[in-house]
Amino acid sequence: MHKLLIEGGHTLEGSVQISGAKNSAVALIPAAILADSPVVIDNLPAISDVELLAELLREIGGEVEMDQQMMKIHPENMVAMPLPNGRVKKLRASYYLMGAMLGKFKKAVIGLPGGCNLGPRPIDQHIKGFQALGARVTNEQGAIYLRADELYGAKIYLDVVSVGATINIMLAAVRAKGRTVIENAAKEPEIIDVATLLSSMGARIKGAGTNVIRIDGVDQLHGCTHSIIPDRIEAGTYMIMAAAIGQKVRIENIIPTHVESVTAKLREIGTDVEVDDDQIIISRGVAKKGVDIKTLVYPGFPTDLQQPFTSLLTSAEGTSIVTDTIYDARFKHVDELRRMGASVKVEGRSAIVNGKSSLQGANVRASDLRAGAALIIAGLMADGITEVSGLEHVDRGYEHLEEKLSNLGAKIWREELNEEEIEQAKQA
Ligand SMILES: CC(=O)N[C@H]1[C@@H](OP(=O)(O)OP(=O)(O)OC[C@H]2O[C@@H](n3ccc(=O)[nH]c3=O)[C@H](O)[C@@H]2O)O[C@H](CO)[C@@H](O)[C@@H]1O
Numbered sequence: 001m002h003k004l005l006i007e008g009g010h011t012l013e014g015s016v017q018i019s020g021a022k023n024s025a026v027a028l029i030p031a032a033i034l035a036d037s038p039v040v041i042d043n044l045p046a047i048s049d050v051e052l053l054a055e056l057l058r059e060i061g062g063e064v065e066m067d068q069q070m071m072k073i074h075p076e077n078m079v080a081m082p083l084p085n086g087r088v089k090k091l092r093a094s095y096y097l098m099g100a101m102l103g104k105f106k107k108a109v110i111g112l113p114g115g116c117n118l119g120p121r122p123i124d125q126h127i128k129g130f131q132a133l134g135a136r137v138t139n140e141q142g143a144i145y146l147r148a149d150e151l152y153g154a155k156i157y158l159d160v161v162s163v164g165a166t167i168n169i170m171l172a173a174v175r176a177k178g179r180t181v182i183e184n185a186a187k188e189p190e191i192i193d194v195a196t197l198l199s200s201m202g203a204r205i206k207g208a209g210t211n212v213i214r215i216d217g218v219d220q221l222h223g224c225t226h227s228i229i230p231d232r233i234e235a236g237t238y239m240i241m242a243a244a245i246g247q248k249v250r251i252e253n254i255i256p257t258h259v260e261s262v263t264a265k266l267r268e269i270g271t272d273v274e275v276d277d278d279q280i281i282i283s284r285g286v287a288k289k290g291v292d293i294k295t296l297v298y299p300g301f302p303t304d305l306q307q308p309f310t311s312l313l314t315s316a317e318g319t320s321i322v323t324d325t326i327y328d329a330r331f332k333h334v335d336e337l338r339r340m341g342a343s344v345k346v347e348g349r350s351a352i353v354n355g356k357s358s359l360q361g362a363n364v365r366a367s368d369l370r371a372g373a374a375l376i377i378a379g380l381m382a383d384g385i386t387e388v389s390g391l392e393h394v395d396r397g398y399e400h401l402e403e404k405l406s407n408l409g410a411k412i413w414r415e416e417l418n419e420e421e422i423e424q425a426k427q428a
């Protein structure tokens with residue numbers, strides 16, 4: 001187990017390459033189960049969620065070859081092996097094994113997923129969708145049992161706009177008999193990415209990226225090659241870092257329209273943002289002023305960048321109100337920011353940030369992936385050394401973080417936890 005050490009106050013300058021999107025990768029890998037011949041996925045990020053999914057595919061009999069950013073998945077010998085425990089509990093996206101295995105084998109047993117603890121994260125809409133397609137679904141001792149004699153297309157209205165449910169229903173429906181219509185579907189770019197892969201495999205999907213998706217089921221899906229879109233959340237994280245303590249930072253290999261809400265908010269606080277075809281250049285403004293943020297479904301401001309943006313706002317003048325309408329308990333980073341001298345308090349589903357604070361290095365713990373990003377941003381801005389533990393969360397979603405930040409001029413390194421720290425980590 002490791003912790004991250006950051007010597008704050010060093011200005012970031014230069015270029016950073018954005019990796020493939022975590023939230024696409026973790027759906028595309030299970031999607032390969034649906035094919036009858038090898039699927040090649042390129043531009044994969046080197047993150048622990050990807051490694052876990054590769055292992056899960058091996059557990060069900062798949063052969064998975066990895067070569068740097070490329071993964072070749074051989075689904076020919078996969079079977080509907082029950083996965084009630086173990087790795088499935090270590091990541092959120094293991095829920096996509098339900099849709100993919102149900103679509104392929106008409107049965108699956110998958111333990112309830114893990115992932116970031118952001119308060120309750122129900123999967124009732126996934127289950128509603130599977131049932132509408134004809135599956136019998138039961139929850140037995142923390143695992144979801146799914147079984148169908150056949151899946152039949154259906155009209156499914158999502159009561160909550162859900163990324164996971166939209167993708168999971170697509171995965172199950174591509175090999176169902178007849179037409180499925182998902183209404184009130186999520187519109188995130190990752191959904192289009194998954195639909196693109198499935199279409200290359202021979203699926204018939206229309207409307208991905210809008211709130212109505214139509215899927216005409218097919219009997220067979222074949223292998224293909226697919227390259228993952230850039231990670232808009234990683235891009236947004238570096239944009240926020242650059243606004244916090246950058247001189248001139250070029251964020252390369254991105255799709256600027258995917259981060260428009262972040263660009264808009266950075267400009268509002270006084271950051272200079274130059275948008276090009278596939279890159280964005282951020283220059284820190286002279287003085288930052290507070291803004292209010294409200295997280296919304298895409299194309300609104302992403303909940304996954306709410307925590308990192310809160311750290312940036314501690315350095316802005318005036319009061320900012322950050323409201324999370326997607327996860328109202330996503331504020332575990334706030335106590336840790338206070339340890340570093342920030343004036344932030346949580347009221348209901350909002351964090352109230354009073355700027356401008358000068359942060360001091362401290363020992364802090366990342367409770368989840370983006371809390372980790374938030375604390376790293378605070379550490380980059382703070383005086384002195386910040387130690388961030390809970391790195392297993394950060395490693396779920398940021399490829400080569402220290403390397404990328406060191407190349408930009410940050411002083412950041414990883415150290416092994418000592419015995420006492422390992423004990424504390426176990427109790428956290
Ligand atoms: C692996 C992955 O892609 N994770 C992302 C995905 O998570 P995830 O797919 O889990 O998030 P959802 O879009 O499903 O959740 C959105 C909201 O709907 C609620 N809900 C969801 C499903 C359901 O069946 N019932 C229900 O009530 C959730 O509690 C939440 O309040 O989208 C989130 C919202 O953009 C992001 O924060 C996560 O990074």
Ligand SMILES: C=C(OP(=O)(O)O)C(=O)O
Binds near residue numbers: 091093114369
């Ligand atoms: C919440 C996140 O991830 P997950 O849904 O995989 O837990 C995230 O990426 O910020």
